[in-house]
Amino acid sequence: MRTVAVVGTGLIGTSVALALTARGVTPHLIDRDGDAARTAAALGAGTAGAPPGPVDLAVLAVPPGSVAGVLEEHQKNGLARAYTDVASVKGPPLDEIAARGGDLGSFVGGHPMAGRERSGPLAARAELFEGRPWVLTPDPATEPAVLGRALELVRLCGGVPVVLDVEAHDHAVALISHVPHLLATLMAARLDDGEEVALRLAGQGLRDVTRIAAGDAGLWTDILTTNAEAVAAVLDGLAADLDTVRRALRGPDPAELTALLERGNAGYARIPGKPGGTAVAYRPVRVVLRDRAGELARLLLAASAVGANIEDVRLEHATDGSAGLAELLVADGSAGTLTAELRRRGWTVHA
Structure with missing residues (x-):
């Protein structure tokens, strides 16, 4: 792979371009916000503007709700020989691509499990994907050579490829990414009405809980609404747990609260350490x-x-x-x- 088009020069798109540039690949940076593309280019992420001819791979670094339309646009103008995306929801965009009559043979869904609480090209890092899982969700129609291009992209960026079904992916990210972000935001929103004296007492625990609430509100609205069913299913379970907590706090017996806290201990212990690494204390x-x-x-x-x-x-x-x-x-x-x-x-x- 020698040439790539990165469509969308936010945090993820620019980080992909920086990682590829470091490996000798030439990225062409396309963004409806010309200033963002020029900023990414100034950071050394590639060349701002469309390529003179078809590139080996186009990486669509746009919100989930925009993937199908952007793919349709660039498949029609022959931007690349193969296409992938980095959106954090896979099922609904794939359904829309099929409904629009898109070429599923030249497309494979992708989602690098990496990010930061900051957004935009200035937050990008070439090492963002090092050692991180990068999910690929090939459709039965996806051509083997296209999947090969996506695997090469993951390797060049330092990621660890994981192949999943689209439904399994969307339920997984609802549990480990989308709902945690929503809960961090809800907690941070409570602070907006908090008294100054309370905020002055805040320690690292509160900062850890609310750190990711600084993410782009528009992007996260797109993510949560696109993956609405899977997110709502996780929230149903959380709502039941919250009812248990409220009942225990107002009742004479804290046993249910203790049991829930112990479940939290057990769940936290299941979070793995370094991807692909051995457990280390x-x-x-x-x-x-x-x-x-x-x-x-x-x-x-x-x-x-x-x-x-x-x-x-x-x-x-x-x-x-x-x-x-x-x-x-x-x-x-x-x-x-x-x-x-x-x-x-x-x-x-x-x-």
């Missing part, structure tokens, strides 16, 4: 950061000198801005050594 090492320039960089350098493999870094800021807390997630076996060495170097580390 991690332990947080919490380090106080003073309010001065370069403090986090100095901490990471110190941890690196110890040889600690840092799986994740989380930051919690003090409300008065005088200090903060960095939580370094490291393999259980190295947590003690890292803690002792950081303390020896003068860092304040909490057990």
